[in-house]
Amino acid sequence: MNKYILPVSVLGTVVGCGVLLKDHVTGGSCPSKDKIKGKTVVITGANTGIGKETARELAKRGGRIIMGCRDMEKCEAATREIRGETLNSQVYARHIDLASIKSIREFANWVNQEEERVDILINNAGVMRCPHWKTEDGFEMQFGVNHLGHFLLTNLLLEKLKSSAPSRIITLSSLAHIVGEIDFDDLNWEKKKYNTKMAYCQSKLANVLFTRELARRLQGTGVTANSLHPGVVATELGRHTGMHQSSLSSSVLGPLFYMLVKSPKQGAHPSVYLAVAKELEEATGRYYDVLQEKEPAPLALDDSAALRLWDVSAALVGLKPAEMAPPPKEEGVSVATPTAQTQAQLPVTPLPEKV
Ligand SMILES: NC(=O)C1=CN([C@@H]2O[C@H](COP(=O)(O)OP(=O)(O)OC[C@H]3O[C@@H](n4cnc5c(N)ncnc54)[C@H](OP(=O)(O)O)[C@@H]3O)[C@@H](O)[C@H]2O)C=CC1
Ligand SMILES: CC1=C(/C=C/C(C)=C/C=C/C(C)=C/C=O)C(C)(C)CCC1
Numbered sequence: 083m084n085k086y087i088l089p090v091s092v093l094g095t096v097v098g099c100g101v102l103l104k105d106h107v108t109g110g111s112c113p114s115k116d117k118i119k120g121k122t123v124v125i126t127g128a129n130t131g132i133g134k135e136t137a138r139e140l141a142k143r144g145g146r147i148i149m150g151c152r153d154m155e156k157c158e159a160a161t162r163e164i165r166g167e168t169l170n171s172q173v174y175a176r177h178i179d180l181a182s183i184k185s186i187r188e189f190a191n192w193v194n195q196e197e198e199r200v201d202i203l204i205n206n207a208g209v210m211r212c213p214h215w216k217t218e219d220g221f222e223m224q225f226g227v228n229h230l231g232h233f234l235l236t237n238l239l240l241e242k243l244k245s246s247a248p249s250r251i252i253t254l255s256s257l258a259h260i261v262g263e264i265d266f267d268d269l270n271w272e273k274k275k276y277n278t279k280m281a282y283c284q285s286k287l288a289n290v291l292f293t294r295e296l297a298r299r300l301q302g303t304g305v306t307a308n309s310l311h312p313g314v315v316a317t318e319l320g321r322h323t324g325m326h327q328s329s330l331s332s333s334v335l336g337p338l339f340y341m342l343v344k345s346p347k348q349g350a351h352p353s354v355y356l357a358v359a360k361e362l363e364e365a366t367g368r369y370y371d372v373l374q375e376k377e378p379a380p381l382a383l384d385d386s387a388a389l390r391l392w393d394v395s396a397a398l399v400g401l402k403p404a405e406m407a408p409p410p411k412e413e414g415v416s417v418a419t420p421t422a423q424t425q426a427q428l429p430v431t432p433l434p435e436k437v
């Protein structure tokens with residue numbers, strides 16, 4: 083046996099437990115008690131986990147909550163539960179599948195037509211370490227749902243957010259962004275061997291870079307954009323990791339994990355804080371590690387990568403220049419015209435005709 087394996091494992095376990103304990107201790111309560119009566123919240127992936135607890139807390143604080151989910155049975159069950167508990171009747175279930183451009187456009191059209199305002203958009207839905215699946219439009223699933231889906235949704239709701247200003251966009255990233263890299267030559271994992279962990283990390287780095295470029299484009303509009311890591315939270319996110327199938331996990335590691343990590347209710351505190359706190363009304367372009375503003379990883383501070391990702395993402399999802407946040411005035415024309423390089427990134431499956 084390699085003599086380093088034992089000390090490295092022990093050190094890894096100690097550091098890992100330290101991170102979990104720190105999260106557990108610091109995730110105790112939401113620092114803001116501000117209410118949001120009269121405000122409308124759109125939140126994705128709200129039928130379970132962090133999203134459901136965020137929706138519940140924001141409903142308690144008086145908001146009108148639009149829960150965007152892909153499984154309507156689960157979504158309606160969650161809205162019934164939240165309405166019953168909070169006595170807030172303005173909690174609604176609406177269909178959105180972030181793995182489908184068509185579905186995202188239908189959801190956004192519905193919100194734009196039916197809702198008077200959107201004050202808070204929470205890009206919460208996520209998928210982690212799934213097999214090498216593709217979205218309806220041919221994108222690698224984690225990049226497609228976690229980044230591209232929210233990129234498109236956010237842009238399609240921007241006019242509504244601007245007309246409701248001051249308003250806020252919150253995107254759930256992860257500490258996992260630190261190990262992520264954006265492979266602009268193969269965003270969809272078509273050329274190299276699929277690595278499901280690194281695909282998740284790439285998508286979470288994309289969340290931070292997207293937020294950075296979005297905040298830059300939204301300067302002066304009254305719409306802010308921030309991203310966050312919610313801590314390590316016991317949710318269904320690990321459903322594709324196989325942990326629940328292993329007997330060691332279910333007998334020993336599972337219960338230990340649940341004791342150490344945060345509950346979904348605690349995991350919702352950062353999203354709620356960024357959504358409601360009066361003192362954060364002008365905070366934008368920031369990354370929060372749980373409740374603390376932190377500098378993200380060096381790759382997440384790369385403005386040219388953020389701009390390039392915006393450009394490629396717009397081309398991939400077929401977002402027209404008139405539909406997206408324009409670059410700041412001094413830069414002139416939109417950067418999102420497809421170039422030879424972005425064309426090369428287009429999915430194998432053709433985009434739907436009506437985009
Ligand atoms: N839990 C943790 O420790 C951490 C979580 N995060 C981030 O927090 C966010 C919330 O995750 P969490 O609550 O933990 O995970 P869960 O798996 O419990 O919840 C994820 C939600 O996303 C939804 N979702 C997945 N795919 C799609 C899709 N194609 N269209 C619409 N909705 C979809 C799920 O719907 P359905 O139930 O139908 O599958 C579910 O509602 C994610 O962005 C995650 O990356 C970041 C760091 C740590
Ligand atoms: C432990 C465990 C689970 C949860 C795993 C989770 C919730 C992992 C979270 C991952 C993180 C921290 C992602 C960061 O971006 C299951 C599968 C529910 C079943 C039982 C064992």
